[in-house]
Amino acid sequence: xxxxxxxxxxxxxxxxxxxxEGALPKGLDLSNVAVEPPRDPSHGDMATNAAMVLAxxxxxxxxxxxxALAAKLRSDPRLExxxxxGPGFLNLRLTPSVWTDVVREVLDQGxxxxxxxMGAEKSVNVEFVSANPTGPLxxxxxxxxxxxxxxxxxxxxxxxxxxxxxxxxxxxxxxDTLARSVYLRYLEAHGQEVAFADGTxxxxxxxxxxxxxxxxVGDAFVGQEEQVWLAKVRAFATDxxxxxxxxDLAALGVEMDRFFSEKSLYGTGRIEAALTALEQKGLIYxxxxxxxxxxxxxxxxxxxxxxxxxxxxxDDVDRPVKKSDGxxxxxxxDIAYHFDKVERGYDALIDxxxxxxGGYVKRMKAAVSALSDGNVPLDxxxxxxxxxxxxxxxxxxxxxxGTFVTLRxxxxxxxxxxxxxxxLTRKNDAPLDFDFDKVLEQSKDNxxxxxxxxxxxxxxxLRKATEAGIAVDDATLAAADLSGMTHPSEVALAAKLxxxxxxxxxxxxxxxxxxxxxYLYELAGDLHSLWNRGNDEPLLRFxxxxxxxxxxGKIALARAVSVVISTGLGILGVTPVEEMR
Numbered sequence: 001x002x003x004x005x006x007x008x009x010x011x012x013x014x015x016x017x018x019x020x021e022g023a024l025p026k027g028l029d030l031s032n033v034a035v036e037p038p039r040d041p042s043h044g045d046m047a048t049n050a051a052m053v054l055a056x057x058x059x060x061x062x063x064x065x066x067x068a069l070a071a072k073l074r075s076d077p078r079l080e081x082x083x084x085x086g087p088g089f090l091n092l093r094l095t096p097s098v099w100t101d102v103v104r105e106v107l108d109q110g111x112x113x114x115x116x117x118m119g120a121e122k123s124v125n126v127e128f129v130s131a132n133p134t135g136p137l138x139x140x141x142x143x144x145x146x147x148x149x150x151x152x153x154x155x156x157x158x159x160x161x162x163x164x165x166x167x168x169x170x171x172x173x174x175x176d177t178l179a180r181s182v183y184l185r186y187l188e189a190h191g192q193e194v195a196f197a198d199g200t201x202x203x204x205x206x207x208x209x210x211x212x213x214x215x216x217v218g219d220a221f222v223g224q225e226e227q228v229w230l231a232k233v234r235a236f237a238t239d240x241x242x243x244x245x246x247x248d249l250a251a252l253g254v255e256m257d258r259f260f261s262e263k264s265l266y267g268t269g270r271i272e273a274a275l276t277a278l279e280q281k282g283l284i285y286x287x288x289x290x291x292x293x294x295x296x297x298x299x300x301x302x303x304x305x306x307x308x309x310x311x312x313x314x315d316d317v318d319r320p321v322k323k324s325d326g327x328x329x330x331x332x333x334d335i336a337y338h339f340d341k342v343e344r345g346y347d348a349l350i351d352x353x354x355x356x357x358g359g360y361v362k363r364m365k366a367a368v369s370a371l372s373d374g375n376v377p378l379d380x381x382x383x384x385x386x387x388x389x390x391x392x393x394x395x396x397x398x399x400x401x402g403t404f405v406t407l408r409x410x411x412x413x414x415x416x417x418x419x420x421x422x423x424l425t426r427k428n429d430a431p432l433d434f435d436f437d438k439v440l441e442q443s444k445d446n447x448x449x450x451x452x453x454x455x456x457x458x459x460x461x462l463r464k465a466t467e468a469g470i471a472v473d474d475a476t477l478a479a480a481d482l483s484g485m486t487h488p489s490e491v492a493l494a495a496k497l498x499x500x501x502x503x504x505x506x507x508x509x510x511x512x513x514x515x516x517x518x519y520l521y522e523l524a525g526d527l528h529s530l531w532n533r534g535n536d537e538p539l540l541r542f543x544x545x546x547x548x549x550x551x552x553g554k555i556a557l558a559r560a561v562s563v564v565i566s567t568g569l570g571i572l573g574v575t576p577v578e579e580m581r
Contacts, residue, residue, distance in 0.1 A: 001105040001113070002501035003098060004046065007078070008035040011048050014072040023068050025058050035092075037499065044083070044091035045495060051088035062088025099494035100482035106497055106560035107478035111567045114501040118508065119160030125341050126152045128352035129249070129256075130167040133241040134178045136205055137248040137407040140354055143432065144383045145407070146423040146573070148352040149254045150513035151381070153571045158508035163346070164257045170238050171262035171333060177201065178241065179234035183221070185210025186233070190222055209240045248407045253416050253573050260340070265333045274339035274371070275308075275321060275332065283309040283370055289320065308335070313366035313374075335367045342372045349378045350511060355429070358382055379511055383428045390436040414439055417574045421448045424517040424572055442580070444528075447521045451565060454524035455576045457531060458562035461542045465555055470548045474563075477556035484553050487540060489530045493557060496526050500564050513572065520568045527561050 012033055018024040033054070038047040051066035058065060063084060070082040070090055081093040106113045128148025131141045149164065156162045169175075181201040184194040189211045196202040213221075213236055221229040242259070249256065265271050278284050288302045306322035308331075321332045341349055349368060353360065361380045368378040388395035388405055390413075395405055410419050413436050422439050425447050426432045442449050465472045485494065499519070507515040534541040542558050544550045566576045 001102065001109075002116070002505075003094075003102060003498045004035050004502040007046055007092065007094075008033065008048075010073065010076055010078075011035060011050055011069070014069055015050060015054070018068055018072060024054075024060075024065065028054055028057055030054075036502075037495075038091060041492070043085065044081070044093040046092045046094070048090045048092070051084075051090060055088065066090045096483075096486060096491070099491055099498065100485055102494055102498045103482060103485070103557055103560045104478045106563050107474045107556060110474065110563055111570070113563065114504045114567065115157055115159070116501065116505055116508075117159045118505055119155060119158045122159075122347040123161040123163070123345070124155055124348045124350060125163045125165055125344070125346045126155070126350045126352070127165045127167055127341075128152075129245075129254075130169065131245065132169045132172075132174050133238050133245065134174050134201055135203055135241065136244055138404040139386050139388060139407065139410055139434070140383070142252065142407045142410055142419065143386050143423050143428075144352050144354060145249060145252055145254050146420045147381065147383055147428050147513065149252075150420070150424055150516070150572050151350065151352070151511055153573065154504070154508050154513050154516065155511075157571055158504060160508075164255070165341075166256045166259045167337060168238075168242065168259055168261045168263075171266055172330070175234050175238055176230065178237045179230055180226075182206055182209050182213060182237040182240075183229065183233050186213045186221065189214040190219060205244065206237075209237060212240065213237075251408060251411050251416060252419065260337065262333055262337065265336045265340075270340065271328060271332050271336040274336040275306075277339060278308060278335070278367075278370055281370060283312065284321070285309060287318070289317065308367070308370075310363050310366035310370070313369040315362045315366040319363050319366075331363065331367075334364065335371070338364065338368050338378070339371050342368065342376050346376065349376060351378065351380045352428075353380055353382055355382050355384045381428050381511060384426075384431045386423075386432045386434050388434050388436070392437075395436065410434070418448050420573050421451070421517060421569075424514045425521075427512065427514050444525075447517070448574075449580075450528070451520045451524045451569070452577045453580055454527045455562050455565045455569075456578060456580045457527070458558045458565075459578045461555060461558055464543060465551060468543070468548075470543075470551055470555075472552070472555055472559065474559065477552055477559055480552035480556045481549060482553045482556060484550060485557060487533075489526075489533055489540065490554075490557060493523075493526045493530055493561065496523050497560055497564055500568075516568050516571055520565055520572075523561060523564060523568075527558065 012030045015024060015028070015030060015033070019026045019028065033048065033050045035046050035048045038044055050069055051062040054065055055062040066084040066088040070084055073079055073082045073092070078094055078098050079092055080095045083091050085091055126148055129137070129141055129145045131137055137145070152162045152164050177200060181196065184196060184200065185206045188194050188207070213233065216236065221233070275284055285307055286304055287307045288304055289307070303324040305320040305324055307318045308321050310319045311317060319331055320329050321335065322328055338349070351364065361382070364380060365378050368376060388410070418439050422434055423432065438446060439448060440446070444450050462472050485491065503515060503519050507513060530540060542551065542554045544554065569576045
């Protein structure tokens with residue numbers, strides 16, 4: 001049940017009827033007609049922009065359209081009033097039975113309430129994290145992991161067939177550096193003193209890997225030239241780091257469907273196949289790029305390179321795919337990887353990158369547009385930096401990692417549920433301050449606590465009702481008498497529940513899971529407000545002494561709230577609590 005979609009259908013049907021009657025021109029484009037909550041709740045329950053968006057094409061005054069539309073809508077039994085305001089806004093107030101029907105619908109459908117079919121028969125690949133396999137995940141990866149996983153869950157709830165994918169960057173020079181760093185730990189495990197040169201990885205997390213390598217090969221690599229051991233140590237170290245990364249993701253509650261190795265693209269003809277596909281479209285050529293904008297680097301000189309004509313697909317400049325010495329650029333395997341995703345037949349692709357990859361957005365979108373002939377959209381979401389604080393001070397680096405705060409540092413401090421929810425309390429492209437003290441506070445200012453407390457409060461009501469001999473199973477509550485749900489605070493809470501299906505579709509369409517976190521905070525606030533009013537007005541309390549029937553009607557509303565909170569937290573990957581301690 002999506003009451004907003006239902007009322008929008010009512011509005012568009014009324015507009016079509018007006019056109020049939022000659023009150024409006026026929027053939028008007030109704031796609032931009034919206035029904036949404038009004039900015040000021042005192043204006044009504046819903047508002048439509050129909051008159052405003054149709055006035056120009058209808059060549060009519062907005063108010064004239066609004067008046068005709070209001071007259072047509074007033075005959076519907078779901079509407080209590082339809083009032084024209086200002087130049088042509090139309091405010092709608094719904095009858096109380098609409099809101100009680102929403103509560104019953106939530107209780108009838110349970111965790112399925114709000115699930116839509118907007119993504120039915122469509123597949124989407126969500127690639128996220130994709131950190132270099134050179135060490136444990138850091139706090140920046142944590143935000144990308146939470147965002148990507150929540151987005152994948154949101155899309156799945158909206159009906160999409162979702163694949164969670166991790167791209168292993170194991171084809172570049174960084175894995176050689178990893179191998180050299182592990183080799184030093186290997187020598188250390190054999191009792192030798194070692195020094196980590198600049199550019200190597202000195203973190204303690206490689207001590208165990210060096211020891212494991214010793215146990216695997218004994219002293220076979222001690223004193224050997226690099227060409228003897230590099231390839232074998234590189235493979236050993238990469239496997240060890242990916243095992244560590246999988247453990248980190250598991251600690252956060254993230255499970256990938258697929259891991260794709262960059263290395264698998266080299267020497268297999270897959271990069272060449274992708275570039276051949278672009279060449280056949282006339283998008284690969286030999287040329288010389290213009291010098292960088294601004295001050296020209298002293299060592300810059302014009303060189304002929306193999307270029308991808310990315311400007312034909314929205315990029316600012318064409319991009320090199322092969323260097324003048326014949327080696328692939330970093331961009332070439334990325335093109336091949338996305339060509340593989342396109343070839344797999346996904347209807348849409350989503351990449352979640354760190355903010356430092358902002359310069360990669362246009363070229364990657366251009367590549368996918370070219371490879372798919374514009375048929376597969378690629379949305380790239382950037383996650384901004386996370387600043388950590390504890391005791392009012394910036395949280396220091398992890399000794400284990402050597403240079404950064406790890407995902408495990410965060411999860412070990414506050415747990416996966418708090419970590420995940422807090423990471424979604426800001427839009428992905430906005431900076432995030434993560435204060436270890438504040439996220440554990442039991443106050444309204446801590447959104448994690450505020451939402452979990454609302455869920456726990458409802459659970460406490462259900463327990464007390466059961467102890468009092470009142471049946472509070474969902475089927476009984478759905479059949480309860482809800483006619484007493486008339487107080488503005490009760491109606492407002494039911495109206496907030498009615499927004500859930502609409503909110504989910506908007507969040508899925510815009511790829512913005514933070515909207516779910518924001519909504520849950522607002523819903524929890526409405527429940528807490530009603531609860532607090534009950535302290536002063538006994539008739540608003542969920543449990544009415546010696547009146548089981550009235551209690552069931554009020555508890556039905558509270559239970560519906562807990563159902564939606566539980567569902568929303570599930571989408572975010574957070575476990576709802578039964579009681580606060």
